[in-house]
Amino acid sequence: xxxxxxxxxxxxxxxxxxxxxGALAGLAAYALLQPASAPGRAAAGLLGRxxxxxxxxxxAPGRTKGSTFGGFAVTGxxxxxxxxxxxxxxxxxxxxxxxxxxxxxESVQAEGEGHRWRLKGGTEVTTxxxxxxxxxxxxxxxxxxxxxxTEGKVMLHDAPAGRGTVVEAVLAWxxxxxxxxxxxxxxxxxxxxxxxxxDLKRLKMLLEAGEIATNVNRREQRNEPAATHDLTPxxxx
Amino acid sequence: MRALTYHGKQKVQVDTHPDPEIVNPRDAIxxxxxxxxxxxxxxxxxxxxxxxxxxxxxxHEFMGIVVEVGPKSTLQxxxxxxxxxxxxxxxxxxxxxxxxxxxxxxxxxxxxDVSEALYGHSMAGLxxxxxxxxxxxxxxxxxxRVPFSDVxxxxxxxxxxxxxxxxxxxxxxxxxxxxxxxxxxxxDTVAVWGAxxxxxxxxxxARVMGAEQVIVIDHHPNRLRLARQLGCKVIDRSQTNVLExxxxxxxxxxxxxxxxxxxxxxxxxxxxxxxxxVKQKVGVGAxxxxxxxxxxxxVRKGGRxxxxxxxxxxxxxxxxxxxxxxxxxxxTGQTHVQRYYRDLLRRIEEGEIDTTFLISHTLPLEDxxxxxxxxxxxxxxxxxxxxxxxxxxxxx
Numbered sequence: 350x351x352x353x354x355x356x357x358x359x360x361x362x363x364x365x366x367x368x369x370x371g372a373l374a375g376l377a378a379y380a381l382l383q384p385a386s387a388p389g390r391a392a393a394g395l396l397g398r399x400x401x402x403x404x405x406x407x408x409a410p411g412r413t414k415g416s417t418f419g420g421f422a423v424t425g426x427x428x429x430x431x432x433x434x435x436x437x438x439x440x441x442x443x444x445x446x447x448x449x450x451x452x453x454x455e456s457v458q459a460e461g462e463g464h465r466w467r468l469k470g471g472t473e474v475t476t477x478x479x480x481x482x483x484x485x486x487x488x489x490x491x492x493x494x495x496x497x498x499t500e501g502k503v504m505l506h507d508a509p510a511g512r513g514t515v516v517e518a519v520l521a522w523x524x525x526x527x528x529x530x531x532x533x534x535x536x537x538x539x540x541x542x543x544x545x546x547x548d549l550k551r552l553k554m555l556l557e558a559g560e561i562a563t564n565v566n567r568r569e570q571r572n573e574p575a576a577t578h579d580l581t582p583x584x585x586x
Numbered sequence: 587m588r589a590l591t592y593h594g595k596q597k598v599q600v601d602t603h604p605d606p607e608i609v610n611p612r613d614a615i616x617x618x619x620x621x622x623x624x625x626x627x628x629x630x631x632x633x634x635x636x637x638x639x640x641x642x643x644x645x646h647e648f649m650g651i652v653v654e655v656g657p658k659s660t661l662q663x664x665x666x667x668x669x670x671x672x673x674x675x676x677x678x679x680x681x682x683x684x685x686x687x688x689x690x691x692x693x694x695x696x697x698x699d700v701s702e703a704l705y706g707h708s709m710a711g712l713x714x715x716x717x718x719x720x721x722x723x724x725x726x727x728x729x730x731r732v733p734f735s736d737v738x739x740x741x742x743x744x745x746x747x748x749x750x751x752x753x754x755x756x757x758x759x760x761x762x763x764x765x766x767x768x769x770x771x772x773x774d775t776v777a778v779w780g781a782x783x784x785x786x787x788x789x790x791x792a793r794v795m796g797a798e799q800v801i802v803i804d805h806h807p808n809r810l811r812l813a814r815q816l817g818c819k820v821i822d823r824s825q826t827n828v829l830e831x832x833x834x835x836x837x838x839x840x841x842x843x844x845x846x847x848x849x850x851x852x853x854x855x856x857x858x859x860x861x862x863x864v865k866q867k868v869g870v871g872a873x874x875x876x877x878x879x880x881x882x883x884x885v886r887k888g889g890r891x892x893x894x895x896x897x898x899x900x901x902x903x904x905x906x907x908x909x910x911x912x913x914x915x916x917x918t919g920q921t922h923v924q925r926y927y928r929d930l931l932r933r934i935e936e937g938e939i940d941t942t943f944l945i946s947h948t949l950p951l952e953d954x955x956x957x958x959x960x961x962x963x964x965x966x967x968x969x970x971x972x973x974x975x976x977x978x979x980x981x982x
Contacts, residue, residue, distance in 0.1 A: 546699075553678075553690065554675070557690075559612065562610075564694055566607070
């Protein structure tokens with residue numbers, strides 16, 4: 350049997366601390382010099398490397414690259430729901446159902462040609478439908494007298510191999526207080542990107558499981574929408 | 587109700603909480619008759635799993651009597667049930683593929699952000715675990731609200747005792763799935779790291795599945811004795827070079843499959859584990875992966891690595907070279923309890939599997955902190971602690 354040198358705790362801590370600091374320094378240098386990252390490009394410029402030639406486009410949705418187009422912040426999220434497209438459409442087409450899973454929305458009511466959205470916190474937004482294709486897409490845009498400039502659309506298509514329906518929600522809005530407002534939204538988790546992601550998850554819960562998951566033990570503690578949905582039999586998919 | 591409550595690193599106490607009520611239509615309320623302390627509860631207790639908050643009710647191995655049902659529950663009041671630790675909707679893509687611990691719909695939407703940042707995806711809700719897995723109040727309590735009660739709880743026959751069926755909630759299916767994911771073939775040697783409850787059940791399962799030889803590695807004499815009782819060979823790592831022994835016990839081949847039933851708080855200073863321990867102390871979400879490194883080096887070329895042990899963060903010095911060069915298959919995950927529990931209940935009823943040998947101590951719920959302390963600090967003797975809410979507190 351070989352006898353190992355005994356490792357004492359101070360020695361181990363000292364070694365690990367040294368290795369750890371070394372690794373951090375290495376990581377920082379790597380991040381700075383990596384050509385793909387923006388600071389890396391800046392550093393490469395400073396170091397006299399030629400700038401990169403423009404790259405050909407790829408197939409990722411534009412909203413995954415930048416989040417601002419012409420003064421509008423744009424965000425979008427997709428979710429796959431294990432239900433037939435007609436069933437998902439029937440639920441979403443009635444915009445008043447949106448309040449049952451959207452965190453920021455108190456209610457949506459049909460009003461004349463469009464809808465009145467009452468948001469939590471009291472803001473009201475009026476929208477009109479701009480583009481509707483039965484079973485595929487519904488889109489809305491804020492009217493001129495709405496205090497918030499926003500547009501949104503929900504698109505549906507069949508998921509492959511009978512896996513249900515892909516729901517894609519895209520939202521565009523003029524941030525109320527510009528970039529600072531956007532940052533504040535992120536910090537307080539009121540950012541539409543965070544909300545959209547959670548909203549779609551709740552929509553999926555509602556349509557697949559018939560209820561929205563919560564960890565609370567008592568009804569009065571509930572902090573997410575308490576909606577329920579009558580499920581169609583499982584063989585529907 | 588009374589419930590075991592987390593109050594910070596290595597601080598738990600039994601507190602009074604409001605009784606749970608039906609919140610969602612598919613809910614049921616279970617009055618707990620027996621609940622156990624799990625090895626992964628010790629990871630929570632030690633503060634190495636992220637997202638455990640002060641005031642959380644712990645416990646995810648529990649069973650009891652149905653006392654209240656929501657309008658969409660399929661249970662009836664008075665039924666005796668064991669509840670899986672994984673909360674699963676039964677309807678999403680993963681549930682329909684029998685991957686119940688990957689359920690998309692059981693982790694509340696606002697709890698998913700952190701695990702998406704940490705793991706790329708969020709996991710199913712689990713009882714009494716972390717807020718990354720939903721922050722659901724746990725089973726070391728008098729009552730539990732059980733969501734999706736039409737999918738999770740399994741009704742057990744009256745002639746079986748709590749002790750015979752309680753471990754269907756987690757560790758028995760976890761051990762079974764570990765062996766299942768090691769795909770035991772005729773003539774195989776399976777090596778299991780860790781003779782804790784999951785390791786012992788994995789070893790037992792590998793034997794039931796027909797492994798030629800099962801070798802259990804640990805350093806606690808009593809736990810190794812239990813492994814021997816199950817018909818396994820044992821290696822005491824405190825007196826033996828594990829890698830060398832495994833080669834010599836497999837004709838120079840190495841085990842065909844290895845199971846890491848240790849997880850993120852591996853003991854010892856070998857296999858770079860000392861470095862991991864330091865980082866874990868600093869609290870950077872580091873996993874101690876000594877057992878996993880050793881298992882990956884030990885397994886034969888083209889072998890299978892099954893990991894039921896719990897990990898929660900990141901690691902380095904992971905042997906990527908051995909993994910790739912030896913062409914290994916790695917399978918892991920939280921347990922898909924509902925995939926296995928019916929078959930396992932049948933095996934218990936038929937006497938093929940007995941799990942009661944594991945229980946070393948039964949305590950009243952009120953003494954749960956004592957159970958945590960001993961399960962952590964006196965591992966050799968305290969192999970499994972069962973808590974009973976209705977049991978009289980011992981006069982100490």
